[in-house]
Amino acid sequence: MKTNINIAIDVMGSDNGPEAVISGASISKTRFPNIKYTFFGKEDIINKYLKKHKNLSDCVNLIHTEELVLPEDKPSLALRKRNDSSMGVSLKYLSEKKVDAVVSAGNTGALMAMSKLQLRMLDGILRPAIAASFPHQKGEFVLLDLGANTECNTENLMQFAIMGSEFAKIVLGKDNPKIAILNIGTEPDKGKSYISETGKALENSFLSRNYIGYIEGSDMTKGIADVVISDGFSGNIALKTAEGVAVLCSTYIKKIFENSLVGKISYLLLSKKLSTLKEKLDPRKRNGALFLGLNGIVVKSHGGADAFGFASAIDIAYEFAFEEVAKKIIDNISKVKL
Amino acid sequence: MKTNINIAIDVMGSDNGPEAVISGASISKTRFPNIKYTFFGKEDIINKYLKKHKNLSDCVNLIHTEELVLPEDKPSLALRKRNDSSMGVSLKYLSEKKVDAVVSAGNTGALMAMSKLQLRMLDGILRPAIAASFPHQKGEFVLLDLGANTECNTENLMQFAIMGSEFAKIVLGKDNPKIAILNIGTEPDKGKSYISETGKALENSFLSRNYIGYIEGSDMTKGIADVVISDGFSGNIALKTAEGVAVLCSTYIKKIFENSLVGKISYLLLSKKLSTLKEKLDPRKRNGALFLGLNGIVVKSHGGADAFGFASAIDIAYEFAFEEVAKKIIDNISKVKL
Numbered sequence: 001m002k003t004n005i006n007i008a009i010d011v012m013g014s015d016n017g018p019e020a021v022i023s024g025a026s027i028s029k030t031r032f033p034n035i036k037y038t039f040f041g042k043e044d045i046i047n048k049y050l051k052k053h054k055n056l057s058d059c060v061n062l063i064h065t066e067e068l069v070l071p072e073d074k075p076s077l078a079l080r081k082r083n084d085s086s087m088g089v090s091l092k093y094l095s096e097k098k099v100d101a102v103v104s105a106g107n108t109g110a111l112m113a114m115s116k117l118q119l120r121m122l123d124g125i126l127r128p129a130i131a132a133s134f135p136h137q138k139g140e141f142v143l144l145d146l147g148a149n150t151e152c153n154t155e156n157l158m159q160f161a162i163m164g165s166e167f168a169k170i171v172l173g174k175d176n177p178k179i180a181i182l183n184i185g186t187e188p189d190k191g192k193s194y195i196s197e198t199g200k201a202l203e204n205s206f207l208s209r210n211y212i213g214y215i216e217g218s219d220m221t222k223g224i225a226d227v228v229i230s231d232g233f234s235g236n237i238a239l240k241t242a243e244g245v246a247v248l249c250s251t252y253i254k255k256i257f258e259n260s261l262v263g264k265i266s267y268l269l270l271s272k273k274l275s276t277l278k279e280k281l282d283p284r285k286r287n288g289a290l291f292l293g294l295n296g297i298v299v300k301s302h303g304g305a306d307a308f309g310f311a312s313a314i315d316i317a318y319e320f321a322f323e324e325v326a327k328k329i330i331d332n333i334s335k336v337k338l
Numbered sequence: 339m340k341t342n343i344n345i346a347i348d349v350m351g352s353d354n355g356p357e358a359v360i361s362g363a364s365i366s367k368t369r370f371p372n373i374k375y376t377f378f379g380k381e382d383i384i385n386k387y388l389k390k391h392k393n394l395s396d397c398v399n400l401i402h403t404e405e406l407v408l409p410e411d412k413p414s415l416a417l418r419k420r421n422d423s424s425m426g427v428s429l430k431y432l433s434e435k436k437v438d439a440v441v442s443a444g445n446t447g448a449l450m451a452m453s454k455l456q457l458r459m460l461d462g463i464l465r466p467a468i469a470a471s472f473p474h475q476k477g478e479f480v481l482l483d484l485g486a487n488t489e490c491n492t493e494n495l496m497q498f499a500i501m502g503s504e505f506a507k508i509v510l511g512k513d514n515p516k517i518a519i520l521n522i523g524t525e526p527d528k529g530k531s532y533i534s535e536t537g538k539a540l541e542n543s544f545l546s547r548n549y550i551g552y553i554e555g556s557d558m559t560k561g562i563a564d565v566v567i568s569d570g571f572s573g574n575i576a577l578k579t580a581e582g583v584a585v586l587c588s589t590y591i592k593k594i595f596e597n598s599l600v601g602k603i604s605y606l607l608l609s610k611k612l613s614t615l616k617e618k619l620d621p622r623k624r625n626g627a628l629f630l631g632l633n634g635i636v637v638k639s640h641g642g643a644d645a646f647g648f649a650s651a652i653d654i655a656y657e658f659a660f661e662e663v664a665k666k667i668i669d670n671i672s673k674v675k676l
Contacts, residue, residue, distance in 0.1 A: 074527070137589060147522055150530055184485055184574040189412070192488055192571065217578030221586040233530065234575050236522040240555030241576040242583045248559040249587035251475060252618055256611045263611070266604040273594045273601070280590055 004036055005321045006061075007314060008090040008099040011041035012068050013106025014310065015303040018042075019049050021105065024301075024310025025060075026053035031311075032318050038099050040065050040086040065089050069110045071303070078110035079117060087111060091118040094296045101297035101317035103288075105310060108300055112148055112291060119296040122326055124333040127152070128293035129160050130232070130300065131167050134242065135280060138223035142168045142177070145229075146289055147236035157181070157198040157229050161207060162332045163292040164227040166325050171316070177226035179207060180215035182234055190214060198229075206335050217241075246281040253277070288313035290320065293329070297321055342374055343659045344399075345652060346428040346437040349379035350406050351444025352648065353641040356380075357387050359443065362648025363398075364391035369649075370656055376437050378403050378424040403427050407448045409641070416448035417455060425449060429456040432634045439635035439655035441626075443648060446638055450486055450629060457634040460664055462671040465490070466631035467498050468570070468638065471509050472580065473618060476561035480506045480515070483567075484627055485574035495519065495536040495567050499545060500670045501630040502565040504663050509654070515564035517545060518553035520572055528552060536567075544673050555579075584619040591615070626651035628658065631667070635659055 009025055011018045018041060025037055036059050039046055043064040050056055067085035069078055082088050087106050093099045095118045104111050108130075116128060131144035144164045149156060161179050168177035181198055183191040188199070191214070202211040215225050217238055230238065253274075257267040267274065287309035291298040297320045301313035347363055349356045356379060367373055374397050377384055381402040388394055405423035407416055420426050425444050431437045433456040442449050446468075454466060469482035482502045487494060499517050506515035519536055521529040526537070529552070540549040553563050555576055568576065591612075595605040605612065625647035629636040635658045639651035 072525075074525075135586065137586065150522070182575065184488070184571055184578070187410075187412075217575050217580075218582040218585070220579065221582035233522055234572060237520065237555050237572050237575050238579045240522070241558065241579045242555075244556040244559035245580045245583040246587065247556070248473065248475065249584065249619065252615050253591065256608055256615060262607045266607055269600045269604055270594055277590050277594060281587065 004034060005032070005101075005318055006036040006038060006099045007317050007321070008038045008040060008093050008102040009314070010086045010090050010102065010104035010106055011039050011046055012065075012086040013104045013303070014301070014305065015105070016306060018045050020305065020307050021310050022046065022049040022053060022056070023307035024305070024314060026056050027307060027311035028314040028318065029055045029059065031315065035059065035318060037061070038063060038090070038093060040090040042066070063089060063093075069106050071107055073107055073110050075109040075113035078107065079113050082110065082114070088114055091115055091298070094298070095119050100321040101299065103299045103301060103310075103313050103317050105301035105303050105305055105313070108147070111298065111300055115291055115294055115296070115298045119294040119298070122293055122295060122333075123330050125159055125293040125329070127156050127159070128291055129163060130289045131164055131292050132289040133171050134220075136221045136223040140172055141220060141223070141226050141228060142171065143220070143228045143230065143235055143239065144292065145232040145235050146239050147232045148291070149232040151233070152194065152231035154194045154197040154201055157194065157231070158201050158205070158336055159293070159333060160229040161202060161227065162336065163329055164229055165207065165210065166328050166332070167290060167292060168227045170319060170323055170325065172226055174226055176210050178224070179211050179227045179229065180213060180225035182217070182220075182228050182230035182238065183214035184216065186214045186216065201336075206332070250278065250281045288316040290316060295326065342372060343370070343439075343656055344374040344376060344437045345655050345659070346376045346378060346431050346440040347652070348424045348428050348440065348442035348444055349377050349384055350403075350424040351442045351641070352639070352643065353443070354644060356383050358643065358645050359648050360384065360387040360391065360394070361645035362643070362652060364394050365645060365649035366652040366656065367393045367397065369653065373397065373656060375399070376401060376428070376431060378428040380404070401427060401431070407444050409445055411445055411448050413447040413451035416445065417451050420448065420452070426452055429453055429636070432636070433457050438659040439637065441637045441639060441648075441651050441655045443639035443641050443643055443651070446485070449636065449638055453629055453632055453634070453636045457632040457636070460631055460633060460671075461668050463497055463501075463631040463667070465494050465497070466629055467501060468627050469502055469505050469630050470627040472558075474559045474561040478510055479558060479561070479564050479566060480509065481558070481566045481568065481573055481577065482630065483570035483573050484577050485570045486629070487570040489571070490532065490569035492532045492535040492539055495532065495569070496539050496543070496674055497631070497671060498567040499536075499540060499565065500674065501667055502567055503545065503548065504666050504670070505628060505630060506565045508657055508661055508663065510564055512564055514548050516562070517549050517565045517567065518551060518563035520555070520558070520566050520568035520576065521552035522554065524552045524554065539674075544670070588616065588619045626654040628654060633664065
C-alpha cells in the first residue's frame with residue numbers, strides 16, 4: 001500500500017474558478033494529512049489563492065500551464081490543440097506515473113478523450129465507463145455508464161458490471177455488491193436485445209450470484225441493487241433527470257418555509273436537519289465520477305461544484321489511489337467469455 | 339362540441355381494487371356534472387361499491403364482464419385471450435363509438451396492444467406514443483413517449499412532436515408550445531443520429547418556430563420546454579427515475595419531522611403546506627397518461643392510483659373527449675415531409 005498519495009489537480013477546470021478548487025484541496029488535506037498535490041494551471045492565479053490556505057503550504061507542487069480547455073471545446077479539438085492545457089499536462093503526468101490520480105472539473109468530453117489517449121485502456125477493456133454513487137433509501141448505489149458511451153453492446157455492459165462491482169466494493173464497502181441492469185420493466189422480454197443478452201451472460205458468469213435482474217428507474221432509489229449498469233445514454237438521462245427532480249424538490253421545500261411567520265419559525269427550529277436535507281438534494285455536494293477502465297485514476301468533478309463538492313471528488317481519487325483496482329478488473333475481465 | 343361525454347371505465351384494472359376506481363369516478367362527476375359513465379367489470383362487485391356514491395346513481399351504464407387482464411399478461415396473450423375482459427370490451431365499445439373515451443388502470447402493455455388492434459392508428463401515424471404532463475419550476479411540461487416504443491426513428495420522433503404539441507395545447511393551454519428533444523447534451527453533435535436528424539427535420543418544418551433544441555434531463559424541470567420528445571426507452575427511464583427520486587425526497591422530508599418534539603410541532607404548524615408538497619411529490623397523484631395517435635381516446639391511470647389519482651385520469655379523458663385532437667394531428671402529420 002502506498003503511503004504518500006500525490007493527486008494532480010486541474011485547477012483551471014471549475015465553473016466556480018480556481019478558488020473553489022484550491023479550497024476543496026485544502027478541505028481534503030484536513031481529512032487526509034499525508035496527501036500531496038500537484039497543481040496544474042496559471043501560476044500567478046494559483047499562488048494568489050494558495051496563500052489563503054496554510055495547510056497547503058508544504059504539500060503542493062505547482063506546474064504552470066498557460067493553455068485552457070474551454071467548456072465548449074469538442075473532444076476532437078481538445079485532442080489536437082489542448083495538450084498543453086492544465087488538463088492535458090495533468091494527464092501526461094499521470095501517464096508518466098509522476099502522480100497517482102487526476103481530479104478535474106473541466107469539460108467531460110475533452111477529459112474522457114484525452115484520458116483515453118494518454119492513459120490507454122486497461123488490458124481487455126473495450127470501452128471506459130463513467131461511474132458515480134448516488135443515494136437510495138438504505139444507503140448508496142453505483143450507477144454506470146453515465147455518459148461515456150452513447151451506444152453499448154453486451155460485452156460493454158458485462159465489463160461495466162465487472163468494473164462497477166470493483167468500484168462498489170471500495171465506495172460502498174460491500175464484498176458482493178448486487179448487480180442490476182437498468183431497464184423499462186422487470187420481465188425477461190422487456191427492453192432492448194443487448195439488455196436481455198447481458199442478463200443471460202451475467203447469469204452464466206462468475207458474477208451470477210450477485211446478479212439480481214432488471215431494475216426500473218423508480219426502484220433504483222429503493223436500495224435493492226448496489227450496482228446498476230446501463231448504456232451511457234440511458235445512464236446520463238437517469239442521472240440528469242434525478243438531478244433536476246432533486247432541485248425541484250428543494251424549491252418546493254423552500255416554499256414551505258417562506259412567506260409566513262410560522263414557516264420562518266419552523267425553519268429556525270429545524271435548521272440543522274434542513275441543511276442536511278439540502279446537502280442530500282444538492283447534486284453538487286454528491287460529487288466525483290470515476291473514469292473506469294483506464295490505466296490511471298481520473299475523477300471528474302461536477303463543473304459547478306463548490307469547495308466541499310470538489311473535496312469529495314478528491315476524496316474519491318485518494319481512496320482509489322490506495323487500492324489496486326486495475327489489477328482486479330483485469331483479472332475479472334479475463335474470466336468472462338461471451 | 340359534444341354536450342354529453344360518456345367515459346368507459348375499466349373498473350377491474352386498479353391495484354387498489356374497484357373501490358378506488360368507482361370513488362374516482364364519483365369525484366370526477368362532482369367536477370363535471372354532465373359526465374356519463376359506462377362501467378365494465380363484475381356486476382356484483384361494482385354494484386356493491388356503486389351504492390356508496392349517490393351522485394353516480396343515474397349516470398352509470400353497467401356492462402358485465404367476467405374476464406380479467408392480469409398484471410403479468412403479456413401483450414400477445416392479452417390479444418389472443420382477453421378480448422372479453424373489462425379492458426377488451428371497453429375498447430370494443432370505443433371502437434364502435436358507443437363511448438367517447440376509455441380510462442383503465444390495468445396492464446400498460448396489454449392496454450396499448452389491445453388499443454392498437456381495436457382502434458387502429460390515425461391516418462399517417464406510424465407509432466402511437468404515451469404522453470403525460472409533469473411539474474417543472476414554472477408549471478408543467480409534456481413528456482412523450484413514455485414507453486410504447488423501445489426503438490424510434492426520426493419520423494416517429496417528428497410525429498411525437500406533432501402529437502405532443504396538440505396534447506400540450508389542451509393540457510397546458512398554450513397556443514405555441516415550445517418543443518425540445520431529450521438528449522445527453524445540448525451541443526448539435528450530441529447523442530444519437532436519429533436525434534440530430536429529428537432536430538434538423540424540426541428546424542425545417544412548420545414547427546420550426548416552436549423548436550428550441552435539445553434538452554438535458556436536469557433542465558426538464560427548469561421550465562424551458564413545454565413538450566419534450568424522446569424514444570420510449572429513454573422517456574420511460576426519465577419518468578421512472580423522476581418517480582423514484584420524488585419518493586426518496588418524500589422520505590427525507592418525513593424524517594425531518596419525525597423523532598423530535600420540535601419536528602412534531604413544526605409538522606402541525608405546517609401541515610397544510612406539507613400535504614400540498616406531499617401531493618406534488620406523489621407520482622400517483624399526478625396521474626393519467628394519454629395514448630396518442632389512435633382512433634380514440636385511451637387514458638392509462640397509474641396502477642396504484644388512489645381515488646383522487648384515478649379521478650385525474652378521468653379528467654384528462656373528459657377534456658380530450660371535448661376536443662377534436664385527432665383531426666388536428668392528422669392535418670399536421672400531412673404537413674411534414676422527411
